[in-house]
Amino acid sequence: MPRKREHVFESPIGESAADARRRALAIMRALGKAHPDAHIPLVFSNPLELLVATILSAQCTDAKVNEVTAVLFRKYRSAADWASADLATLEDEVHPTGFFRSKARSIKEATRDLVDRHGGGVPDTMEELTALRGIGRKSANVLLAHVFDKPGIIVDTHFTRLSRRMGFTGQFDPVRIERDLMAVVPRKHWSRFSLMLNWHGRVTCYARKPDCEGCAVRRRCPAAASTGQITWKVKVPGKKNGKASAKTKR
Numbered sequence: 192m193p194r195k196r197e198h199v200f201e202s203p204i205g206e207s208a209a210d211a212r213r214r215a216l217a218i219m220r221a222l223g224k225a226h227p228d229a230h231i232p233l234v235f236s237n238p239l240e241l242l243v244a245t246i247l248s249a250q251c252t253d254a255k256v257n258e259v260t261a262v263l264f265r266k267y268r269s270a271a272d273w274a275s276a277d278l279a280t281l282e283d284e285v286h287p288t289g290f291f292r293s294k295a296r297s298i299k300e301a302t303r304d305l306v307d308r309h310g311g312g313v314p315d316t317m318e319e320l321t322a323l324r325g326i327g328r329k330s331a332n333v334l335l336a337h338v339f340d341k342p343g344i345i346v347d348t349h350f351t352r353l354s355r356r357m358g359f360t361g362q363f364d365p366v367r368i369e370r371d372l373m374a375v376v377p378r379k380h381w382s383r384f385s386l387m388l389n390w391h392g393r394v395t396c397y398a399r400k401p402d403c404e405g406c407a408v409r410r411r412c413p414a415a416a417s418t419g420q421i422t423w424k425v426k427v428p429g430k431k432n433g434k435a436s437a438k439t440k441r
């Protein structure tokens with residue numbers, strides 16, 4: 192059987208993999224101290240609820256998802272309840288989260304699969320989770336990390352922005368970002384590292400005006416001096432000369 196090629200970490204800031212690993216751990220620890228209250232913002236009480244919430248969270252704020260699910264989780268208790276919901280009614284109910292047609296359909300089809308193939312429970316492997324409609328790698332990693340206590344790098348919008356600013360990846364593609372960070376962060380810390388970057392992105396390292404002055408990891412962040420602007424030349428495979436003018440990209 193052909194062996195899988197190992198991913199070779201290429202630092203966008205010319206750092207060795209060992210140094211990047213040390214820095215990532217130091218950042219994770221510092222953020223842990225700075226944000227002891229960091230938590231997943233979606234409200235849920237079991238794997239099924241988190242699965243539905245992640246489907247609804249696409250292109251929608253967590254606050255709005257929580258508002259909608261607070262009502263829905265009282266009405267639909269099991270995978271069978273969701274699967275047998277009337278489609279038009281469900282569309283109305285999830286309407287405030289946007290993309291209501293596709294989300295309602297995803298919820299019905301995914302929960303139908305849970306009933307038919309998983310005895311109504313939520314599976315705990317990347318392969319089985321991503322086979323469900325509406326569940327991509329990001330959502331699967333959210334589930335693995337937050338309900339199954341398994342390692343997962345969760346590449347959401349905050350994680351993408353911060354891992355790039357921090358110089359751990361030069362990529363934009365979520366799968367490539369995930370691969371870069373898997374090579375830098377020790378496996379047992381994937382979920383914790385993801386949570387810390389996500390939270391830090393919400394409360395400090397904002398998209399438009401990151402608070403670099405008040406940032407707990409400014410001494411370890413290459414973008415600190417330029418307040419979040421990425422000033423290094425990021426290598427992007429396939430681009431001319433292997434470089435992209437990412438000076439103004441965040």
Ligand code: SF4
Pocket residue numbers: 353356357395396397401402403404406407408409412413414415418419420
């Ligand atoms: S120093 Fe600035 S850019 Fe770097 S992580 Fe902190 S807030 Fe974000």
